[in-house]
Amino acid sequence: MSLPGVAAITVTDSRGQHELQTPPKRIVALNWDLAEQLLELDVVPVGVPNIKDYGEWVVKPAMPDGVDDLGTRAEPNMEKLAALKPDLILAATPQKDLIPRLESIAPVLYYSTYSKETNSAEMAIQNYRYIAEAVGKSTLAEQKLAAMDARFAELKTQLTTAFGEPLPKVAAMRFANKTSVYIYGENSTTEYALQKLGLQTALPQPATEWGIVQKRITDLQHVGNGYVLYFEPFNDAEALKKSVLWKAMPFVRLNHVNSVPSVWNYGGAMSIRYIGEGMAQSLLEIAPK
Structure with a gap:
């Protein structure tokens, strides 16, 4: 009652x-x-x-x-x-x-939020609206979602100015260790953020429960002259950079690789914005001069 x-x-x-x-x-x-x-x-x-x-x-x-x-x-x-x-x-x-x-x-x-059958970003946004409804903050939620869309449009313009068209293909990932990586797949929040930035993935992966697929690090050679962005934290970055295998990768030789500051790739609606901002800034740091 x-x-x-x-x-x-x-x-x-x-x-x-x-x-x-x-x-x-x-x-x-x-x-x-x-x-x-x-x-x-x-x-x-x-x-x-x-x-x-x-x-x-x-x-x-x-x-x-x-x-x-x-x-x-x-x-x-x-x-x-x-x-x-x-x-x-x-x-x-x-x-x-x-x-x-x-x-x-x-x-x-x-x-x-996370299942093989759903788009994680769309579910996170839907849940954001549901939770906003429960706490009486629906107006604020809509304002923040609109601001996120505007921010993605702004970042896309910055990337286009820096790289020209078409924008480069990007492999977004996390390191599992020095020999294997987790690559974000088609139903992940990270892939959603890439699309909002106008970017295509360099290593397309299928939908999975958590939106990631584990691969050997050697599979990254298929990125070719695309770009690799890896999310922090990764404590073995300096050791990896000294490895012969890593230095032989085409994207490494082209300086097409950079880290992205820590952000939660399995998070709520606004994490999508932070993922996009982190990836855009990382790309802009290594854009052609």
């Missing part, structure tokens, strides 16, 4: 529509992408898992001080979570099996 004078609100998640009896104020986000979505709506969650690693891998938006760390994403600390007395819990695929337990603590909204 809703409180006197407070109307219940109808919200949507990946399971359908739900009714929240009161507007949520104390929200726990059990996945990094969900925490990011809240922060990008100017809502600070009371609890988030694995905050230290969030700071290294997600980076933007920064996690404010005072947010409680709830352990791991797969196995959050239920006692600590309950002690926070949340009035809403946001969960994602890693917590799907925990939903019955979580619902004994507070209402749960579940958001699925």
